[in-house]
Amino acid sequence: MTQTSVRENLLRIQERIAEAANRAGRGAEEITLIGVSKTQPASAIREAYEAGVRHFGENRVQEWEGKRAGTDGLAAKWHLIGHLQSNKTARAARLFHSIDSVDDFAIAQRLDRTLAEAGITGKLRALIEVRVAPEETKSGVEIGELPKLAESFGDLPRLELAGLMCIPPFLEKTEQVRPYFKRLRELRDELEKKLGLRLAVLSMGMSHDFEVAIEEGAIEVRVGTALFGTRDIK
């Protein structure tokens, strides 16, 4: 099998983003592609950067610490998209531009405190990960706990709550995933009304379902395999 290049893959993804946006009456420029580079070497990240990708998602703090030197000088934004353990929180606060997977107040508080202690004045962007399929996934805040967690960001001046993220179950037929994406958008809309906050970002959709996510309002899509090729299972 011939490997297609990251550049070719990116062109195809951009077409698919544009088509999905078009179907939903949206502009393709409203949607940010996050290249999910977990398990990929720094060289692959550089290749994607050269092709035009400007946002990258990693799911493990330690893995990112090991390979970030290889991406020195790239003016990209780095997102943590995986579950954050409390003993990694302080490092994560310094290494990423955005923590897209906050699901617990203690973690958010620790991030805020780390930034305060480091004397960092800018705000760190954060998304709340919502458990839209409690029967299938472990990470993410329960829907019933979401309003309380979102409200608590009001006490954390160094974090900017920008929106919500979800990882729906993997279902072969992408149409079956649609209700989960729709649910996240509705939860966001309810939360905006309830708290009087603007929560612009919906991070949802991966390689096999990002088009449906865009039709349901995704602002950021997290695409790994379709961009970089299949991951080696370690």
Ligand SMILES: *Cc1c(COP(=O)(O)O)cnc(C)c1O
């Ligand atoms: C791995 C991962 C992705 C990307 O998955 P693909 O199916 O390879 O596109 C997106 N989001 C999260 C949170 C991930 O862990």
